[in-house]
Amino acid sequence: MQSHKETLLLTPENMGQVDRAAAASGLSSYGLMERAGQAVAACALRRFPGALRFVILCGPGNNGGDGYVVARALRAAGTEIAVHALGEPAALRGDAATAFAQFTGSVAPLADYHPRSGDVVVDALFGAGLGRNLAADVIATIEAINESAVPVLAVDLPSGIDGRTGAVRGAAFQAAATVTFMCRKPGHLLLPGRMMTGDLEIFDIGIPERILLAQGGKIGVNAxxxxxxxxxxxxxxxxxxxxxxxxxxxxxxxxxxxxxxxxxxxxxxxxxxxxxxxxxxxxxxxxxxxxxxxxxxxxxxxxxxxxxxxxxxxxxxxxxxxxxxxxxxxxxxxxxxxxxxxxxxxxxxxxxxxxxxxxxxxxxxxxxxxxxxxxxxxxxxxxxxxxxxxxxxxxxxxxxxxxxxxxxxxxxxxxxxxxxxxxxxxxxxxxxxxxxxxxxxxxxxxxxxxxxxxxxxxxxxxxxxxxxxxxxxxxxxxxxxxxxxxxxxxxxxxxx
CATH class of the missing domain: 3.40.1190.20 (Ribokinase)
Structure with missing residues (x-):
């Protein structure tokens, strides 16, 4: 039997309501972040076994928190990693701050990253919640990575794609693959976001389907x-x-x-x-x-x-x-x-x-x-x-x-x-x-x-x-x- 999650679409706003409802039901929000980051790390190891180095780009919000979990898991797996952050990690709040504290490794500024042969980039900058145009320095980094042909694994949605509309907000990663959680968002299916997402994997991090359905139902995937x-x-x-x-x-x-x-x-x-x-x-x-x-x-x-x-x-x-x-x-x-x-x-x-x-x-x-x-x-x-x-x-x-x-x-x-x-x-x-x-x-x-x-x-x-x-x-x-x-x-x- 096909799960409703296979055809459900939730906007970033709806997904935020799901996250809050999940926390209110007693689920650990940090536990959900941990499972999300571990899933991305497992995908990275499975899809890119020949990677010489995983470079995790962490943003200033919860998507960045996912990235710090990914970095910790990849380091524990014995791979070489480098972490670059947008903004000051000490300014993180909530679950993202917890994820950063658990990582304990070194973090360099985003602008310091220069792609090199053998790298695989894990994009944990913004995810599906982006609703504004990117700053010029972030656009420059994204364009440099795209031009280098270094493969990108996106967390939730390639950074630069508006999760509600699928539009490019100045620039966006051309991902080889994307890992999203629980269900798809409009930006995964609407152009040009669909073309930037690459292979899409949907990972169940443990939010009950009843919570998803309570926030969805009006829009979906045609099936x-x-x-x-x-x-x-x-x-x-x-x-x-x-x-x-x-x-x-x-x-x-x-x-x-x-x-x-x-x-x-x-x-x-x-x-x-x-x-x-x-x-x-x-x-x-x-x-x-x-x-x-x-x-x-x-x-x-x-x-x-x-x-x-x-x-x-x-x-x-x-x-x-x-x-x-x-x-x-x-x-x-x-x-x-x-x-x-x-x-x-x-x-x-x-x-x-x-x-x-x-x-x-x-x-x-x-x-x-x-x-x-x-x-x-x-x-x-x-x-x-x-x-x-x-x-x-x-x-x-x-x-x-x-x-x-x-x-x-x-x-x-x-x-x-x-x-x-x-x-x-x-x-x-x-x-x-x-x-x-x-x-x-x-x-x-x-x-x-x-x-x-x-x-x-x-x-x-x-x-x-x-x-x-x-x-x-x-x-x-x-x-x-x-x-x-x-x-x-x-x-x-x-x-x-």
């Missing part, structure tokens, strides 16, 4: 544990209408491919029926490429209104290759009536750039029925103020956008965030870099539509689609195309 409980149950009594009917709008005759990719992905992802809604001028182009996907003429509002009389048709994908902004707005208005669900992607998002509130008003009432799938540029068209606010993490941008739109927001990228209006958010980590290819987003839109058509709630439909999209990308392998990505979707069904 089947978050949505498996609402996956459609497949039985022998099922038929195509039970599995839902998905409709995807085609673009004009010169841009039909994107809509077809979404439609084919929706069918492959389990929708019982999929219909491509095509203007007359694009019928021949679409008909030449479709078999199992049905084709229906929709030339304007009248055709769509007639189609909407079929109460079984409740889920739509609008935007891939669509092109016509004015028509997209009218279609969204028609779809919004009733209990219909809409995946708005690409050109569908751009259609509302001049009046985003018009879109939000259409879906303002009730449970979320709108799923938005923007990349950063499209996000800025609907939420310019959030996009420009550098104080927000990607998670926070997604949460605020979801609350404003009463929709589920899939803020795409290598660190895709899925956010719901109620504040829930998941960060995806399984997508390979080769998913960044033409048509990949169209496939994702169709996936989301298929999951909605099968009756999944909007947040879980979006999150499961993003995860399935990433797993299919891994299965298809480097060099995939949108077509081979669709073919790979079935290969991941058994692990959902």
């Amino acid at each position: 089947p544990a978050a949505w498996r409980h609402v996956l459609p149950v497949k039985t022998g009594a099922g038929h195509k209408y039970v599995r839902g009917h998905l409709a995807v709008f085609s673009g004009p005759a010169t841009a039909t491919g994107a809509g077809r990719l979404s439609a084919m992905a929706g069918l492959r992802a389990g929708a019982g029926l999929v219909t491509l809604l095509s203007p007359t001028a694009a019928l021949s182009a679409n008909a030449a490429h479709l078999t199992a996907v049905m084709l229906k003429v929709v030339n304007g509002d009248g055709d769509l209104s007639a189609l909407l009389e079929d109460v079984r048709l409740k889920t739509f994908v609008l935007g891939p290759g669509f092109g016509d902004g004015e028509r997209a707005r009218r279609y969204a208005d028609l779809i919004a009536s009733g209990e219909r669900r809409l995946v708005l992607d690409a050109d569908g998002i751009t259609a509302f750039r001049d009046d985003p509130q018009m879109l939000f008003d259409l879906f303002a009432e009730g449970e979320p029925r709108l799923v938005l799938t923007p990349h950063d540029g499209e996000f800025a068209r609907l939420f310019p103020d959030l996009a420009e606010d550098s104080t927000l993490s990607k998670i926070e941008r997604g949460q605020k956008a979801a609350a404003r739109s009463n929709g589920v927001v899939i803020l795409k990228g290598a660190d895709t965030v899925i956010a719901a209006p109620d504040g829930r958010a998941l960060v995806n980590e399984n997508a390979p870099p080769w998913l960044a290819t033409a048509g990949s987003g169209d496939v994702l839109a169709g996936l989301v539509g298929a999951h909605l058509a099968q009756g999944m709630p909007a947040f879980e439909a979006a999150a499961s689609a993003v995860w399935r999209h990433g797993e299919a990308g891994r299965t298809a392998g480097e060099g995939l195309t949108a077509e081979t990505l669709i073919d790979a979707l079935g290969g991941v069904d058994h692990i959902m």
Whole structure:
């Protein structure tokens, strides 16, 4: 059984609350620091058996305290060590002061360290709690170490990475590996922090899971544990209408491919029926490429209104290759009536750039029925103020956008965030870099539509689609195309 700690994300603020709650429960806070430092020392010895010297860089807070425990443990193991401190160690307080007192070795200033061949640096300067820009002298040290290619083992998070946002605060270590404690923090998953963390190890230092869960729950790592409980149950009594009917709008005759990719992905992802809604001028182009996907003429509002009389048709994908902004707005208005669900992607998002509130008003009432799938540029068209606010993490941008739109927001990228209006958010980590290819987003839109058509709630439909999209990308392998990505979707069904 997978532990909640594997998918839990805690901000530095939340982790501080966990530490205080653990101490209040009777756990020794210094005992936790001791276990953390010993774990880092064990990792250092295991990962770098050929090190000629371990250089421990200790900061002015509890991360530095961890570093002094590491130094003591490595010295006891018989390795050569050197300790360099930022600030005056005598000024340490609390558990960090205790750790320094237990070390008893010599400590040199941080500025005195000059990398040499055979060194391994243990970075215990700041950890995940950093929320300010680094001083120039610290930046100089970090840059010198990065340029030297001396391997770095980071304690909690590479120093210079903001644990809440993943942003670089002036400079940051490029770690070969990082040891963190109990669970991951947003900075481990959000870019560029993810790229600086290296191999990540999560070590349980003994805080009860109930204390972690009491401070978490709203944000996490996207994994089947978050949505498996609402996956459609497949039985022998099922038929195509039970599995839902998905409709995807085609673009004009010169841009039909994107809509077809979404439609084919929706069918492959389990929708019982999929219909491509095509203007007359694009019928021949679409008909030449479709078999199992049905084709229906929709030339304007009248055709769509007639189609909407079929109460079984409740889920739509609008935007891939669509092109016509004015028509997209009218279609969204028609779809919004009733209990219909809409995946708005690409050109569908751009259609509302001049009046985003018009879109939000259409879906303002009730449970979320709108799923938005923007990349950063499209996000800025609907939420310019959030996009420009550098104080927000990607998670926070997604949460605020979801609350404003009463929709589920899939803020795409290598660190895709899925956010719901109620504040829930998941960060995806399984997508390979080769998913960044033409048509990949169209496939994702169709996936989301298929999951909605099968009756999944909007947040879980979006999150499961993003995860399935990433797993299919891994299965298809480097060099995939949108077509081979669709073919790979079935290969991941058994692990959902």
